[in-house]
Amino acid sequence: AKIELKHGSHRIGKRTDEVMQKWRGYGLGQFIHWGLYAIPGGEWNGKQYNGAAEWIRSWNGIPKSTYDSLIYKFNPVNFNADEWATTAKQMGAKYVTITTKHHDGFCLWPSKYTSYTVANSPWKKDIMKPLVDAYDKAGIDVILYFSVMDWNHPGWRYDIKTKEDSVAFEGFKQFTRNQLIELLTMYPTAKGLWFDGTWDKSWVKQAEFADQLETEMRKLRPGLIIGSRFRADEKGKRHFDANNVLMGDYEQGWERKLPNKIEDVHGNDWDCVMTVPENQWGYNKAWKGHIKTANELIEMTAKSVSLGGNFVLNFGPQGDGAIRKEEKQLATQIGNWMKINKEAIYNCQYAGLEKQDWGYFTKKTGGNKLYMVVFNAPVSGAYRVKLPAKMGITKAYALATPTQSLSTEEIHTNEYFIHLKKQGGDQPFVIVLETKNSSDNSGNVY
Numbered sequence: 001a002k003i004e005l006k007h008g009s010h011r012i013g014k015r016t017d018e019v020m021q022k023w024r025g026y027g028l029g030q031f032i033h034w035g036l037y038a039i040p041g042g043e044w045n046g047k048q049y050n051g052a053a054e055w056i057r058s059w060n061g062i063p064k065s066t067y068d069s070l071i072y073k074f075n076p077v078n079f080n081a082d083e084w085a086t087t088a089k090q091m092g093a094k095y096v097t098i099t100t101k102h103h104d105g106f107c108l109w110p111s112k113y114t115s116y117t118v119a120n121s122p123w124k125k126d127i128m129k130p131l132v133d134a135y136d137k138a139g140i141d142v143i144l145y146f147s148v149m150d151w152n153h154p155g156w157r158y159d160i161k162t163k164e165d166s167v168a169f170e171g172f173k174q175f176t177r178n179q180l181i182e183l184l185t186m187y188p189t190a191k192g193l194w195f196d197g198t199w200d201k202s203w204v205k206q207a208e209f210a211d212q213l214e215t216e217m218r219k220l221r222p223g224l225i226i227g228s229r230f231r232a233d234e235k236g237k238r239h240f241d242a243n244n245v246l247m248g249d250y251e252q253g254w255e256r257k258l259p260n261k262i263e264d265v266h267g268n269d270w271d272c273v274m275t276v277p278e279n280q281w282g283y284n285k286a287w288k289g290h291i292k293t294a295n296e297l298i299e300m301t302a303k304s305v306s307l308g309g310n311f312v313l314n315f316g317p318q319g320d321g322a323i324r325k326e327e328k329q330l331a332t333q334i335g336n337w338m339k340i341n342k343e344a345i346y347n348c349q350y351a352g353l354e355k356q357d358w359g360y361f362t363k364k365t366g367g368n369k370l371y372m373v374v375f376n377a378p379v380s381g382a383y384r385v386k387l388p389a390k391m392g393i394t395k396a397y398a399l400a401t402p403t404q405s406l407s408t409e410e411i412h413t414n415e416y417f418i419h420l421k422k423q424g425g426d427q428p429f430v431i432v433l434e435t436k437n438s439s440d441n442s443g444n445v446y
């Protein structure tokens with residue numbers, strides 16, 4: 001039976017407005033994790049921190065006060081917002097999510113509500129404004145990452161156990177609201193907020209406050225996109241409320257992992273945020289373990305789009321503001337592939353077809369084109385495709401060579417082989433299927 005909720009989800013099903021439809025079509029995005037943590041870069045006094053570099057403050061290898069004093073070392077002489085935006089543009093990213101404030105509480109904008117901001121660093125200047133302007137100019141929509149958990153604020157609590165906790169946290173809640181209204185006011189072109197640091201009990205207990213704050217933000221900025229990670233319902237349920245309905249406009253549960261089948265996404269919009277190493281968001285001098293290749297990341301992008309989501313690849317700029325060469329190289333490699341194959345990624349969605357071994361189907365939104373993004377070319381050169389009844393293939397061709405039609409062979413009812421000789425090269429490629437629904441003479445489409 002349905003549970004009565006005041007602060008659960010306020011919408012069933014996907015948003016249908018054009019801002020969200022544009023978001024749905026992005027396909028590929030860039031995440032930027034940048035802040036004081038980029039200065040130590042996962043290392044202190046020659047010792048390496050084993051965790052994620054942006055969490056180095058939580059390590060006992062560096063005194064908290066020493067970490068907090070890094071504000072006096074923030075002077076990114078090589079910071080160039082246009083270079084960051086150009087890197088994203090070259091990669092083919094359609095949106096960027098930028099850390100305005102991570103868990104350490106350092107603000108990349110000159111907030112009026114704390115002194116722990118760029119304004120009180122040697123750099124002095126706002127970082128967010130030039131970034132938002134540069135990405136806007138590049139035609140890349142900006143989403144603001146905001147960590148509710150703020151280790152620098154005296155009112156932050158992991159849980160509320162005493163009267164003192166409660167009083168302190170009330171102040172913290174007002175501070176949080178003030179900063180969010182401040183961000184939406186200072187950067188009005190931002191399309192959404194990507195919330196993090198909302199899993200602790202203190203915040204989970206704020207169902208009413210967070211619900212009211214979300215309502216206030218949506219009123220201030222109509223169309224604002226807010227994910228499932230911002231608030232809990234009054235039963236303490238996060239991402240999905242006590243009736244198992246998604247909270248917010250899209251699902252934010254896919255952090256460093258991908259869904260495997262369409263059932264995993266429950267008919268919701270979603271994005272996957274992904275690191276290049278196994279688990280480093282902020283700059284880490286010593287990238288250890290498996291560093292994902294361009295082809296792996298292209299496959300994750302295609303897989304995300306094939307399952308109705310977006311793929312957001314993380315960059316962790318250095319403390320001096322420069323983007324490291326390995327990340328620049330990946331952006332270039334991915335961008336070279338996107339230049340040829342972007343039609344199969346942008347404004348595409350789940351095709352509703354049975355997954356085949358050769359790779360992933362995507363479908364152009366509102367069109368009759370199917371895309372086969374091939375990662376595992378079959379030795380037979382025969383690509384299996386199962387279509388719904390009444391749907392036929394009018395044309396098949398490799399996206400890179402549109403004038404060379406490929407032969408299609410119906411091997412069973414609604415099941416085809418697309419024949420394509422083994423390709424040279426080690427790059428994933430795309431086959432396009434133009435389709436048509438057969439109809440009876442009354443024009444009904446089945």
Ligand SMILES: C[C@@H]1N[C@@H](c2cn(-c3ccccc3)nn2)[C@H](O)[C@@H]1O
Nearest residue numbers: 033052054055102196197255273281
């Ligand atoms: C988007 C990513 N989310 C932040 C994070 C993840 N986690 C975390 C904490 C406990 C278990 C699993 C993940 N804590 N903070 C990372 O620091 C990065 O910002």
